[in-house]
Amino acid sequence: MADTEKVEVKKKWKKRSDPVVIYKKWCKACFICVEMCPQKVFDTDRDGYPVVTRGLDCTQCSICWLHCPEFAITSSEK
Amino acid sequence: MAEVETKRKKSFYKENVPLLMQGNEACALGALAAGCRFFAGYPITPSTEIAEILSRLLPRVGGKFIQMEDEIASIAAIIGASIAGAKAMTSTSGPGYSLMQENLGYAYMAEVPCVIVNVMRGGPSTGLPTKVAQGDVMQSKWGTHGDYFPIVIVPSSVKECFDYTVKAFSLSEEYRIPVTVLSDEVLGHMREIVKLPSQEELNIVTVPKPYEPPEWYKHFEITPDFRSPMASFGEGYRFHLTGLTHDEYGFPTASKTEIVRKLEKLRLKTMRHLDELTDVRVEMMDDAHIMIFAYGSTARAARQAIRMARKRRFKVGLIQPRIIWPFPDQIVREYLERVDLVIVPELNQGQIIREVKRLRYRHVKIIGLNRFDGELITPQQILDKLKEERH
Amino acid sequence: MVEQVSNVTHKYLRPKKTFPNVWCPGCGIGIAMGALIRAIDSLNFNKDDVSVVSGIGCTARIPVYLDFNTLHTTHGRAIAFATGVKLANPKLHVIVISGDGDLLAIGGNHFIHAARRNIDITCILVNNYIYGMTGGQYSPTTPFAKNASTAPYGMIEQSFDPSDLAKSSGATYVARGTVYHASQLSRLISQAISHNGFSFVEVISNCHTQYGRLNREGSAVKMIQWQKEYAVPASAAARMTREELEGKFVTGKLHEVFRPEYVSEYQKIIDKFNEEEEENRQLQES
Ligand code: SF4
Ligand code: SF4
Numbered sequence: 028m029a030d031t032e033k034v035e036v037k038k039k040w041k042k043r044s045d046p047v048v049i050y051k052k053w054c055k056a057c058f059i060c061v062e063m064c065p066q067k068v069f070d071t072d073r074d075g076y077p078v079v080t081r082g083l084d085c086t087q088c089s090i091c092w093l094h095c096p097e098f099a100i101t102s103s104e105k
Numbered sequence: 106m107a108e109v110e111t112k113r114k115k116s117f118y119k120e121n122v123p124l125l126m127q128g129n130e131a132c133a134l135g136a137l138a139a140g141c142r143f144f145a146g147y148p149i150t151p152s153t154e155i156a157e158i159l160s161r162l163l164p165r166v167g168g169k170f171i172q173m174e175d176e177i178a179s180i181a182a183i184i185g186a187s188i189a190g191a192k193a194m195t196s197t198s199g200p201g202y203s204l205m206q207e208n209l210g211y212a213y214m215a216e217v218p219c220v221i222v223n224v225m226r227g228g229p230s231t232g233l234p235t236k237v238a239q240g241d242v243m244q245s246k247w248g249t250h251g252d253y254f255p256i257v258i259v260p261s262s263v264k265e266c267f268d269y270t271v272k273a274f275s276l277s278e279e280y281r282i283p284v285t286v287l288s289d290e291v292l293g294h295m296r297e298i299v300k301l302p303s304q305e306e307l308n309i310v311t312v313p314k315p316y317e318p319p320e321w322y323k324h325f326e327i328t329p330d331f332r333s334p335m336a337s338f339g340e341g342y343r344f345h346l347t348g349l350t351h352d353e354y355g356f357p358t359a360s361k362t363e364i365v366r367k368l369e370k371l372r373l374k375t376m377r378h379l380d381e382l383t384d385v386r387v388e389m390m391d392d393a394h395i396m397i398f399a400y401g402s403t404a405r406a407a408r409q410a411i412r413m414a415r416k417r418r419f420k421v422g423l424i425q426p427r428i429i430w431p432f433p434d435q436i437v438r439e440y441l442e443r444v445d446l447v448i449v450p451e452l453n454q455g456q457i458i459r460e461v462k463r464l465r466y467r468h469v470k471i472i473g474l475n476r477f478d479g480e481l482i483t484p485q486q487i488l489d490k491l492k493e494e495r496h
Numbered sequence: 497m498v499e500q501v502s503n504v505t506h507k508y509l510r511p512k513k514t515f516p517n518v519w520c521p522g523c524g525i526g527i528a529m530g531a532l533i534r535a536i537d538s539l540n541f542n543k544d545d546v547s548v549v550s551g552i553g554c555t556a557r558i559p560v561y562l563d564f565n566t567l568h569t570t571h572g573r574a575i576a577f578a579t580g581v582k583l584a585n586p587k588l589h590v591i592v593i594s595g596d597g598d599l600l601a602i603g604g605n606h607f608i609h610a611a612r613r614n615i616d617i618t619c620i621l622v623n624n625y626i627y628g629m630t631g632g633q634y635s636p637t638t639p640f641a642k643n644a645s646t647a648p649y650g651m652i653e654q655s656f657d658p659s660d661l662a663k664s665s666g667a668t669y670v671a672r673g674t675v676y677h678a679s680q681l682s683r684l685i686s687q688a689i690s691h692n693g694f695s696f697v698e699v700i701s702n703c704h705t706q707y708g709r710l711n712r713e714g715s716a717v718k719m720i721q722w723q724k725e726y727a728v729p730a731s732a733a734a735r736m737t738r739e740e741l742e743g744k745f746v747t748g749k750l751h752e753v754f755r756p757e758y759v760s761e762y763q764k765i766i767d768k769f770n771e772e773e774e775e776n777r778q779l780q781e782s
């Protein structure tokens with residue numbers, strides 16, 4: 028039973044993990060990703076940096092990381 | 106390129122037999138003998154023969170010749186080729202040498218070995234394309250902006266054109282620095298009988314390759330003797346080269362200590378080795394009271410003049426620097442203490458005489474003998490000057 | 497943190513360099529650099545066989561970040577340096593990356609001559625219509641009537657069309673992309689690199705800091721989206737009239753022909769002498 032629970036938790040965790048990761052140290056908050064994402068996955072956080080809020084909507088279309096001038100976005104699924 | 110070099114070591118001239126050739130031809134053959142495998146140039150009188158000869162001979166030894174769109178591109182191309190691992194050279198004259206100055210500065214900064222032959226003609230500007238002058242001596246020292254310490258060679262005969270082109274390559278590789286050979290119109294077009302040494306007799310230096318693995322490699326490493334090994338593009342070292350002031354890895358830097366270290370290295374790598382970089386021919390100076398300080402084709406007249414003067418019981422000798430920058434301070438100072446008159450014949454209105462005056466010792470009288478009408482100074486002129494001073 | 501390095505671009509960045517890079521936030525040069533990296537990655541080159549050469553300017557800062565054989569040269573002379581590199585070591589894939597001022601103003605002569613010579617160099621022009629690094633002076637591509645810090649009353653000079661210039665100078669591959677169409681751009685660049693001969697890719701980029709500010713074009717995002725509206729794919733452009741194309745630019749592959757390439761032609765001469773010598777030697781031996 029414990030095993031199935033673990034799997035369940037893992038799945039849930041995986042679902043909750045962000046489809047794309049923003050490396051804040053390199054990001055310069057230019058908002059290209061925020062505005063160009065067709066699924067509106069990003070929002071702005073308190074510091075003015077983009078943050079993934081609607082990760083489940085992401086279709087892995089690659090627009091954000093192809094256009095990030097700082098190479099600050101990576102996909103965690105591909 | 107490297108493999109081609111080792112595979113075919115054939116000669117391009119008949120060794121050790123008398124040959125009649127021009128100074129420019131000797132320059133070109135010297136370059137080939139020194140292992141030059143890349144030439145980029147732009148036609149300009151009176152240096153064009155060098156390009157013509159090399160365009161014919163280079164492909165035969167696996168080398169490359171390219172005629173670029175201007176002199177700026179020519180020196181850029183040889184710097185690029187040198188970075189990619191070929192020994193490279195260009196030749197030009199006054200106006201072209203002026204155009205090259207910016208990229209020459211790049212080569213000093215990025216420590217790229219290459220050789221520039223400047224066959225001097227009358228200037229400024231277009232000046233006297235087919236007449237001789239020695240007006241680029243100071244330009245070869247101070248031509249490009251910033252603080253740097255060049256090596257400049259002034260040959261005075263066809264044989265020296267050959268020997269000192271070879272030497273220019275060796276020095277440029279050894280010190281990772283562009284070396285200028287200041288030939289001149291008369292030297293370039295003069296024909297003399299010369300015997301050229303065989304390949305084995307030549308002392309050819311090639312810049313050492315790094316032995317450390319790429320992760321440890323620093324392209325501008327500051328070594329105890331300030332000469333660093335050099336990798337080439339495509340050898341696995343993947344370094345960065347820039348004309349910006351950089352650190353030992355070659356990355357641009359704004360750190361004060363790094364800047365000072367870099368610029369000091371540029372100075373020390375030539376100035377620490379002054380003994381090796383002094384090449385002066387001293388003639389009849391043992392008992393001389395009069396010194397003639399002459400270089401390039403003027404030194405030929407001076408040599409003749411001291412013979413004539415000695416016959417007339419003048420105690421006169423000749424100092425002829427073949428490496429003019431860095432200036433042979435020590436030797437000149439030594440002899441300045443022994444003489445009371447110095448004559449500096451030059452084909453300009455007095456350039457190198459300033460350097461001699463800088464070293465003036467007490468009462469020594471230093472006078473110039475200047476000619477800038479496009480003709481050579483004759484031995485008689487030097488003799489007349491000498492008589493005039495002594496009466 | 498494993499994911500952080502899974503992006504393909506990161507494999508080609510220099511670990512010794514500090515990031516983020518020097519460019520303004522949102523500058524298209526970074527996007528162009530990403531496209532270049534992906535193009536090289538798609539071709540599976542060994543890093544040691546790639547050489548990236550640049551001149552001076554914002555764009556010219558690209559090579560310092562790239563883990564290839566990189567050369568940052570003097571203003572405008574990148575192509576001349578690259579010619580030397582390529583000719584001395586033909587196995588290198590030499591890529592010149594340059595801005596509009598660098599390549600077309602001070603380096604214009606080298607550009608047209610390299611194209612005429614058809615030497616196997618790939619030249620990427622990041623065209624942002626202005627001198628960015630020096631503070632917004634007009635460049636040879638600044639459009640008529642636009643503002644620049646040295647054209648305060650509007651540009652009264654005519655501008656170059658870099659792709660046309662390349663084509664008429666003899667470049668054998670010419671393409672134009674934008675930083676908005678980033679994946680198409682890396683496709684074009686990889687085609688250009690594989691092309692044997694002088695290949696030229698013009699990248700329409702944004703300089704919102706200088707050009708955008710002086711011409712009130714808005715933020716980086718706005719400028720990049722502007723490219724989408726004004727770009728016409730080459731296939732569609734073929735069906736459009738001159739009037740319809742007025743003020744727009746055509747993207748995609750614009751021109752490709754095959755002519756003898758300089759370095760291989762030179763190699764033929766060398767090979768000929770090699771063969772002759774080989775024959776001579778065999779004659780002597782026998
Ligand atoms: S595109 Fe890149 S640099 Fe710009 S806001 Fe997004 S993550 Fe940051
Ligand atoms: S991959 Fe596409 S959908 Fe997902 S966050 Fe990036 S731009 Fe948005």
Ligand code: SF4
Pocket residue numbers: 518519520523524525554624628629702703704705706707
């Ligand atoms: S000045 Fe312009 S071109 Fe230069 S980095 Fe900033 S936005 Fe980019």
